[in-house]
Amino acid sequence: MSELRENEQKTMLTLEKLGGRSPVAQIVKTSGLAHAAVMRAALSLSTKKLLQIHEQKQTTIALSEEGKQHAEKGLPERRSIRALIKLGGEATVEETVNEAALEEDFTTIASGWLHRKNWVTMKGNMLKTSGEPPMEVDEKLLSLLQEKGSLIIESISKEMKSAAYVLKKRKLIEMDEKTLRELELTDTGWKLVKRGIKAVEEVSQLTPELILSKKWQKVKLRKFDVTAPGPVVYPGKIHPMQEIIQMVREAFLEMGFTEIRGSIVQTAFWNFDALFQPQDHPAREMMDTFYLAQPKEGRLPRKNFVDAVAKTHENGWITGSRGWQYKWGPQEAKKLIMRTHTTAVTIHYLAEHREPPVKVFSVDRIYRNERLDYKHLAELYQIEGIIMDKNVTLRDLIGTLKEFYLKLGLKRVEFWPSYFPYTEPSAQATAYVPELKTWIELCGMGIFRPEVVAPFGIKHPVLAWGGGLERLVMLKLGVDDIRFLYKNDLGWIRRSPVCR
Amino acid sequence: MPVIVLNKNRFCSFIGRSITVEEMAKWLPWLGTSLEETGPDYVKIEFNPNRIDFSSYAGVARAFCGLLEWKTGLPKYKVQKGKIVVNVDSTVSNVRPHILGAVIRNIRLDVDSIAELMEMQEDLHWGIGRDRKKASIGVHNLDRVQTPFTYTTGDPNTAKFVPLDKTTEMSLKEILEEHEKGKAYRYLVDWAPRYPLLIDRKGRVLSMPPIINGELTRVDSLTQNLFIDVTGPDINALARSMNVLVTALADMGGSVESVRVKYPDHTVVSPDLTAQQMKLRISYANKLLGLKLSESQAVRSLRKCRLDAKKVGKGVLEVSIPAYRTDILHEVDLVEEVAIGYGYFRLKPTKPTTVTTGKQHKAEEMANHVRQIMIGLGFTEVMNFILTNEVVHYKKMRKNISKMVRLANPVSTEYSIAREDLLPSLMKNLADNRHESYPQRIFEVSDVIKIKEKAETRSERRLHVAAVSSHPTANFTEIKSYTEALLTNLGLTGWKIKEATPPSFLEGRVAAIHVRQKKIGILGEIHPEVLNNFELENPTSAFEIDLEGNL
Known part of the structure; x- marks a missing residue:
């Protein structure tokens, strides 16, 4: 037989002292051990067949708040019948209820139970009784509970027991179910205590004192069950989506791009007009874009920019374009919005940095007037990259994107013709995801139109690409509801491994 | 974006060859459409709004035949001179x-082509007409009415006709109030004293633009001759819509006949299907695409896109653009046509020679330093939306509502303003994670938006960091230690902790952090009323620091 631990020894000895069988509560009291310690010891001792655990269910009943009220004043039906008698044994429901001064909540309850208990005869709205009925068992139980506070249901009569369940349904009493445990020494257990167990002092925690005084040589250091589960701890960590943002940023930085950051609130001018989106373009409608109620309007940039943009929209200005053939207005352009793409920041930046080369990027928030569902968010991240230099080409853009997405682990990327209002030629990239055995859309791309760059005096081709971040994140993290990324489920963050 | 479902057999009849669904799916994306779905006998594609001519089988088929070089160059359309006149009454102005x-004569329609015609009309209303605002189309059975037609206005109460899909006469006013199309588009006319009407010689109504056609001229599979009207305020949009529709009908077998529109002071003949001319410098195309195409290679590519091109000077082509191409604004649009004709799949990747070194933005650099320190202190990062609402942001935090960025058209009450602080988001995170084990220590390093009148956007974005520690023994001392650990490791010196009384915190257990006489943050124990508001049971201490001044 294996050696007994300190708590096990104490439990055995206490049980012996208490005559071999005792409720756990009593053992806790006598031994001075914690309840959990006794139970742990008991479980281990019972597997060693030194004691037996007896379990018994015990249900305690007590009055609820409403029950206490009724115990005091009488059940609503009892109060009503007394009122009815006072009214001469015959009256309408309303009169009875009034006379009984019943609270509003109880009036329907009262008439229901009067009927059910057969205390009245009912004719239409008229109640009639022949005299006060005697106390019933449910009322007796109420007053008994009022007197005693609580009762053990297993110890009351059968009638009382069924009354108790009816009263529970009426929410007048509350039940509390407990399991009582008793421990009893087995024959083997008795033999062991008879032989004598000497309690030795066990030490579980090594202390500086034990180490310095060298007492550790004399005391018994408790052996731990090394296989027992310990408490869980969680490291501090960055959000799983942040990890992917950092991965994307690193890809850009390695490729020599400079990070830019601009206002989240933008004027429609930088978000749309500067990018040659006509003022009646569907994307500018309230349905797609968040406009601001406060503050409502921003300032337009310097006059030569605004004039050039206006003329380009109207008739193409000197760009060689035919323009959109309408009258451009500054009012629409002053409106403040939550930016719908980071390109608003890019074009603003290029207008101020016209000397080549410019290689910039951002991974930043954008907004769409979109109802949230498993596929859509109103606030999300956009990845954007820009190269402006002498003689850069569409093929250079394709080459750059191949390298960029390769760094993000996407080996097969293809480029198709597409359309965006501010790029020409335009393309879109799709990537093959081996895990899902499918192609996904990655980003839109193209060369900024002359109508976009000319008004700001930008002389060289501007290669641009932009795409959503969340899609990539969902793919990497195996999340299929986009809203989950912003739910900040601590359990998920805590338990998501840092390495994938 | 608009979609079109192309049934294989019907598509084959338009291209005049037999091909498989797989071949369709293989080549259609190289025209700039996206494959949505393929079925056993159909392909569903999404097309871009610039190529509104892809709203018909005929339109897709033209481009498809070009790409595969089955038919190349400009499709020719003949417009016969017709006698039909539309008189325009001055009241419409x-x-x-x-x-x-x-007018389209001798066309044979079936159930499929009528359905296609209706879908195409809707795509044009959306793509060019801006939901019928700029232009709207009516297609009529010409043989049910008598010419000449008059474009005029009618009295809302007394003018009556039977609108499409109804059996009884309705007044124009009733149509706006009761008919589903009337209700949807009434805002386009209901402000005027009289509403637009197109009537025939006998005063019978063809349509009430831009709302609804009359039942009288309903088009069905027995219809042989069509009259088409396009109305609106933007004459360019009218012509574009008309040309896309008419060329598709011509490809469906109809012959096109012109109509004279007589205004009080001038006459317009439509449709005008003359090709537009534009010059393309081959060097410009090669420079943008990174190719070295010869003149003949460029011409071949353009012809594959159903354009014609001829040399008019050294390295310069004169390009003819068919009337249904409404998207060519600039020479650069022709460059893309060259690329599509050449084939995007043939564009080999190259690396730009631009040499630069990467540099991160100082705000992001700071944010990453903060992340590193906070993780070291055992905090876990959360990421919240900037958009929030007043209840979470002010009311639950015991704060008075201040002047903040507010949306004019929020999509839900939950996201109606931009946050000024991070802390309310973190409190909400704690509330959402009550079932998780404690201690809970979380932080966010991200942006808030504040009103700033002087700025171009009357607002500014500022980088903040906030953290909360929530557990049975959380207190001021704990959060002060964490805050000072962060400040020290960010290399800050000389900060001062001063008494303060922000309403979200417990008075006497909260302090402000000052750097060079400027308040940059707060720290302390969250007020129990705030904890109640978020239904939290554990004491919680928190800090929030504005990092913008230290970038």
Whole structure:
């Protein structure tokens, strides 16, 4: 037989002292051990067949708040019948209820139970009784509970027991179910205590004192069950989506791009007009874009920019374009919005940095007037990259994107013709995801139109690409509801491994 | 974006060859459409709004045949001179001033082509008409009415006709109030004293633009001759819509006949299907695409996109653009046509020679330093939306509502303003994670938006960091230690902790952090009323620091 631990020894000895069988509560009291310690010891001792655990269910009943009220004043039906008698044994429901001064909540309850208990005869709205009925068992139980506070249901009569369940349904009493445990020494257990167990002092925690005084040589250091589960701890960590943002940023930085950051609130001018989106373009409608109620309007940039943009929209200005053939207005352009793409920041930046080369990027928030569902968010991240230099080409853009997405682990990327209002030629990239055995859309791309760059005096081709971040994140993290990324489920963050 | 479902057999009849669904799916994306779905006998594609001519089988088929070089160069369309006249009454000038007409003769329609015609009309209303605002189309059975037609206005109460899909006469006013199309588009005319009407010689109504056609001229599979009207305020949009529709009908077998539109002071003949001319420098195309195409290679590519091109000077082509191409604004648009004709799949990747070194933005650099320190202190990062609402942001935090960025058209009450602080988001995170084990220590390093009148956008974005520690023994001392650990490791010196009384914190257990006489943050124990508001049971201490001044 294996050696007994300190708590096990104490439990055995206490049980012996208490005559071999005792409720756990009593053992806790006598031994001075914690309840959990006794139970742990008991479980281990019972597997060693030194004691037996007896379990018994015990249900305690007590009055609820409403029950206490009724115990005091009488059940609503009892109060009503007394009122009815006072009214001469015959009256309408309303009169009875009034006379009984019943609270509003109880009036329907009262008439229901009067009927059910057969205390009245009912004719239409008229109640009639022949005299006060005697106390019933449910009322007796109420007053008994009022007197005693609580009762053990297993110890009351059968009638009382069924009354108790009816009263529970009426929410007048509350039940509390407990399991009582008793421990009893087995024959083997008795033999062991008879032989004598000497309690030795066990030490579980090594202390500086034990180490310095060298007492550790004399005391018994408790052996731990090394296989027992310990408490869980969680490291501090960055959000799983942040990890992917950092991965994307690193890809850009390695490729020599400079990070830019601009206002989240933008004027429609930088978000749309500067990018040659006509003022009646569907994307500018309230349905797609968040406009601001406060503050409502921003300032337009310097006059030569605004004039050039206006003329380009109207008739193409000197760009060689035919323009959109309408009258451009500054009012629409002053409106403040939550930016719908980071390109608003890019074009603003290029207008101020016209000397080549410019290689910039951002991974930043954008907004769409979109109802949230498993596929859509109103606030999300956009990845954007820009190269402006002498003689850069569409093929250079394709080459750059191949390298960029390769760094993000996407080996097969293809480029198709597409359309965006501010790029020409335009393309879109799709990537093959081996895990899902499918192609996904990655980003839109193209060369900024002359109508976009000319008004700001930008002389060289501007290669641009932009795409959503969340899609990539969902793919990497195996999340299929986009809203989950912003739910900040601590359990998920805590338990998501840092390495994938 | 608009979609079109192409049934294989019907598509084959348009291209005049037999091909498989797989071949369709293989080549259609190289025209700039996206494959949505393929079925056993159909392909569903999404097309871009610039190529509104892809709203018909005929339109897709033209481009498809070009790409595969089955038919190349400019498709030719003949417009026969017709006798039909539309008289324009001067009263329309205040409500919907312009109209163009066209006649299509000897067309054979079936259930599929009528459905296609209706879908195409809707795509044009959306793509060019801006939901019927700029232009709207009516297609009529010409043989049910008598010419000449008059484009005029009618009295809302007394003018009556049977609208499409109804059996009884309704007044124009009743149509706006009761008919589903009337209710949807009434805002385009209901402000005018009289509404636009197109009537025949006998005063019978063809349509009430831009709302609904009359039942009288309903088009069905027995219809042989069509009259088409396009109305609206933007004459360019009318012509574009008309040309896309008419060329598709011509490809469906109809012959096109012109209509004379007589205004009080001038006459317009429509449709005008003359090709537009534009010059393309081959060097410009090669420079943008990174190719070295010869003149003949460029011409071949353009012809594959159903354009014609001829040399007019050294390295310069004169390109003819068919009337249904409404998207060519600039020479650069022709460059893309060259690329599509050449084939995007043939564009080999190259690396730009631009050499630069990467540099991160100082705000992001700071944010990453903060992340590193906070993780070291055992905090876990959360990421919240900037958009929030007043209840979470102010009311639950015991704060008075201040002047903040507010949306004019929020999509839900939950996201109606931009946050000024991070802390309310973190409190909400704690509330959402009550079932998780404690201690809970979380932080966010991200942006808030504050009103700033002087700025171009009357607002500014600022980088903040906030953290909360929530557990049974959380207190001021704990959070002060964490805050000072962060400040020290960010290399800050000389900060001062001063007494303060922000309403979200417990008085006497909260302090402000000052750097060089400027308040940059707060720290302390969250007020128990705030904890109640978020239904939290554990004491919680928190800090929030504005990092913008230290970038």
